[in-house]
Amino acid sequence: MAATSHPLATAAAIDILKAGGTAADAAIAAVGVMAVVEPHMTGIGGDCFTLISKPGQPIWGYNGSGRAPKAATAEKLRAQGLTSVPTDSVHAVTVPGAIEAWETILRTHGRFDLGRVLQAAIGYAKNGWPVTPRVAFDWPADAAALAKDTGASRHYLLNGRAPTAGERMTSAALGATLEEIAAKGAKGFYEGRVAEDIVATLKAKGGLMSLEDLASHRGTVETPVIGDYKGTGVAELPPNGQGITALIILNILEQFDVKGMDPTSPERLHIGIEAARLAYSLRDSHIADPAAMTVTVEQLVSKDFAKTLAGMIDPGKRTPRLIPPPPGTNTIYCSIVDRDRMAVSFINSIFHHFGSKICTPETGILLQNRGSSFNLDETHPNCIGPGKRPMHTIIPAMMLEKGEVTCSFGVMGGSYQSSGHAHVVCNTVDYGMDPQAAIDSPRAFFEGEKTTVEPTWPQATIEKVRAMGHQVDVTVKPIGGGQMIRIDRSGFLVGGSDARKDGLALGY
Secondary structure: EEEOOOOHHHHHHHHHHOOOOOHHHHHHHHHHHHHHOOOOOOOOOOOEEEEOOOOOOOOOEEOOOOOOOOOOHHHHHHHOOOOOOOOOOOHHHHOOOOOHHHHHHHHHOOOOOHHHOOHHHHHHHOOOEEOOOHHHHHHHHHHHHHHHHHHHHHHEEEEOOOOOOOEEEHHHHHHHHHHHHHHHHOOOHHHHHHHHHHHHHOOOOOOOOOOHHHHHHHHHOEEOOOEOHHHHEEEEEOHHHHHHHHHHHHHHOOOOHHHHHOOHHHHHHHHHHHHHHHHHHHHHHHOOOOHHHOOOHHHOOHHHHHHHHHOOOOOOOOOOOOOOOOOOOOOEEEEEEEEOOOOEEEEEEEOOOOOEEEEEOOOEEEOOHHHOEEEEOOOOOOOOOOOOOOOOOOOEEEEEOOEEEEEEEEOOOOOHHHHHHHHHHHHOOOOOOOOHHHOOOOOEEEEEEEEEEEOOOOOOHHHHHHHHOOEEEEOOHHHHHHHHEEEEEOEEEEEEEOOOOOOOOOOO
């Protein structure tokens, strides 16, 4: 079974599975297609993270995130008058980590190589693909920004405008780049003409990235952090990703009778937002490149610490300043499960829509803006620095029963992802929802002092949380996306794919 945010990606994954490929092969085929057909969400100029499980074996994790250029320092950026790293700044571009990760994942868990699994993506890039409704909904908001960049305007606009639903888009330059990667492997990206185009594009805008920054990139194998929510294991990758933020939220929620609350009640919405506010405050204070962190993961996900945090929440009203104490001594997604029950939870992103809006003119690569997550405070663990990884929002996840993986899932939506993971886990564990229902359930998130809710929450719930002191904004735009595959006790696979996106879950 494959569950992705785009039907063409799901189809590509199923084709690979039917051809004898593993779930890892299918995942790379799917994400390769999404790098073409959902260019505002992901691409080969971005990063990825994955969790891969096999029956009877420990979960294998991979951090495919890139680093800041070795020449990057906070002092240099402050000298340019910057007080932060703007999302559209050339300094927000970090080394793309995805392609090296794709190759490593195939080498360790696949049967095919990049040349085989990228064929569908190459075909769509060269011959064209239909723009789907959600992609068409998102694209116009960034048209003006794309028009300011030579490469982005050339490759991602039609005569200066965003495409509409049903129109055919092609990307011959990206297709040629994918062909080079297919023929040469990751070296075809990190060395040679593709790498030279990336460096030249950034240098022309005052960037600091070098050919050596690209050639020296390597991802890292990671041991996942496995939390426990009421007897269900929840696996997340450790920092520099924000995955443990989801575990902090779940630890807090465990102190409340969530199961006794109606799934769309004001009580559940209130507790969920307050728990997230605490957990994200910890994320923003402490999560960074592990080498720079001053507190441990164990401290952040401690159950005793969670009790302290839960005690700060008033069940009846919003607390205006909810600042946690220091802990004692904390995009696109696809899920694939193959016939041998290898499960892959995979997420790949260029961060904001169209990343930095900087596109290489000759090779058609949209470059991510992950570096905008850095700050310029040299006393903070997430301050930009030479060869440093920024705090990351993209996080794959799994659920376990008695030590065996029973569910591969992920939720898209930038910073929302940790909150989304906790929401989906509660829907599954507390309310017994199937994958589709767990994903479809109404969502909410906080932005500063504002609580943003989807219009699918009952009006009575919205009015009650307003009375609790929340400043509620009902959004017209869906909050994130998500996919899930559950390995059912019956031996069947049960999939769900978010109606907030264009994709689907498909099995055979």
